Amino acid sequence: MGHRVAIAGASGYAGGEVLRLLAEHPDIDIVAATAHSQAGASVPSVHPHLRSFSAMTFAPTTPEVLADADLVILTLPHGQSAALAARLPENVKVVDLGADHRLADAEAWASYYDGPHAGAWTYGLPELPGQRGAIAGSTRVAATGCYAAATILALAPLIAAGIARPDDVVVVAASGTSGAGKAAKPHLMATEVAGSLSPYKVGAHQHVPEIKQATGATSLSFTPVLAPMPRGILATVTARPTSASVSTEAVRDALAAAYDAEAFVHVLPEGEWPKTAATLGSNACHIQAVMDSDADRIIVTSAIDNLGKGAAAQVVQCANLMLGLPETAGLSTNGVAP
Numbered sequence: 343m344g345h346r347v348a349i350a351g352a353s354g355y356a357g358g359e360v361l362r363l364l365a366e367h368p369d370i371d372i373v374a375a376t377a378h379s380q381a382g383a384s385v386p387s388v389h390p391h392l393r394s395f396s397a398m399t400f401a402p403t404t405p406e407v408l409a410d411a412d413l414v415i416l417t418l419p420h421g422q423s424a425a426l427a428a429r430l431p432e433n434v435k436v437v438d439l440g441a442d443h444r445l446a447d448a449e450a451w452a453s454y455y456d457g458p459h460a461g462a463w464t465y466g467l468p469e470l471p472g473q474r475g476a477i478a479g480s481t482r483v484a485a486t487g488c489y490a491a492a493t494i495l496a497l498a499p500l501i502a503a504g505i506a507r508p509d510d511v512v513v514v515a516a517s518g519t520s521g522a523g524k525a526a527k528p529h530l531m532a533t534e535v536a537g538s539l540s541p542y543k544v545g546a547h548q549h550v551p552e553i554k555q556a557t558g559a560t561s562l563s564f565t566p567v568l569a570p571m572p573r574g575i576l577a578t579v580t581a582r583p584t585s586a587s588v589s590t591e592a593v594r595d596a597l598a599a600a601y602d603a604e605a606f607v608h609v610l611p612e613g614e615w616p617k618t619a620a621t622l623g624s625n626a627c628h629i630q631a632v633m634d635s636d637a638d639r640i641i642v643t644s645a646i647d648n649l650g651k652g653a654a655a656q657v658v659q660c661a662n663l664m665l666g667l668p669e670t671a672g673l674s675t676n677g678v679a680p
């Protein structure tokens with residue numbers, strides 16, 4: 343008998359990916375999967391790729407349905423997690439993929455989100471210094487946003503090592519359309535997306551305060567770009583070096599020192615650049631960097647699957663830690679290709 347896990351919002355993209363991963367997990371049993379408008383539907387009628395769930399229907403999203411689990415995973419729209427989590431017993435562990443509990447600063451919350459600030463939980467990125475132990479010791483964990491995961495993994499070690507300046511960071515990141523969720527939206531119609539790259543929320547993306555909080559960046563320009571592909575994020579992060587002596591080797595060494603012992607974050611061999619296709623279906627993050635001396639900027643590129651390390655797989659990684667399981671259980675660092 344494995345640990346009992348329930349997923350709220352399992353009819354969505356991220357929740358569906360959690361179901362797919364947990365179906366193969368050696369130490370976890372799924373005790374409930376809930377939905378909102380699609381409550382009552384069978385799982386494969388919503389997720390045709392999840393045939394092993396043919397006997398399961400989505401339950402309504404209520405505290406009563408979820409309270410029987412050892413751990414609850416919330417993959418709900420922003421603003422829906424806090425009230426639900428507050429009605430779950432203290433002894434039920436919770437990982438929230440929504441943004442409700444990511445930000446400590448109430449003012450930053452109010453600048454980017456609607457509704458009351460619910461307060462911050464332990465931030466769910468185990469590769470950040472100190473976070474692995476904190477997550478393992480927490481009953482409430484706020485998983486990261488997808489762009490935030492790609493950007494933080496590329497940037498945090500360089501600011502922490504004193505190599506990159508925190509006051510002049512520029513990020514341009516492209517995301518597949520599943521990052522926007524499953525609900526039909528006009529700008530996500532195939533006719534609008536196919537054959538086009540389009541920036542959106544320019545200078546106003548909600549992941550800016552999250553990235554600042556996790557990396558110590560003080561000035562951050564962030565431009566997200568919608569890309570005509572179902573999944574994947576490629577983030578290009580640039581920052582000024584702290585001194586003229588910063589070299590490509592020093593940048594790569596700092597990244598290697600941060601990630602050499604990590605199972606899912608890979609600093610690629612010199613000259614090999616990340617591509618989203620190599621991370622799909624995995625919990626991996628691929629990173630490469632150079633010092634562009636001509637422009638006096640460090641350039642770091644990172645690739646993840648927004649539904650993998652950017653969502654469902656990182657949630658499973660956190661759940662493993664919280665349940666005292668091997669951190670890599672049920673997860674792969676290998677992608678699906680081509």
Ligand SMILES: NC(=O)C1=CN([C@@H]2O[C@H](COP(=O)(O)OP(=O)(O)OC[C@H]3O[C@@H](n4cnc5c(N)ncnc54)[C@H](OP(=O)(O)O)[C@@H]3O)[C@@H](O)[C@H]2O)C=CC1
Binds near residue numbers: 355357418419521523
């Ligand atoms: N997609 C991604 O790459 C990432 C998403 N996230 C975050 O994860 C969360 C889920 O995202 P995603 O799966 O993409 O979203 P989807 O829109 O695909 O799924 C949303 C889920 O929430 C349910 N839901 C919708 N409205 C309500 C409501 N009012 N009350 C309760 N449940 C509701 C839906 O149920 P039903 O279908 O039955 O209506 C569905 O199960 C969001 O907070 C998102 O920001 C974070 C990182 C990455």
Ligand SMILES: CC(=O)N[C@@H](CCC(=O)OP(=O)(O)O)C(=O)O
Binds near residue numbers: 521
């Ligand atoms: C393509 C696309 O629209 N992506 C979403 C990111 C979703 C996500 O990771 O995260 P949150 O949980 O913080 O919303 C966006 O840019 O708002």
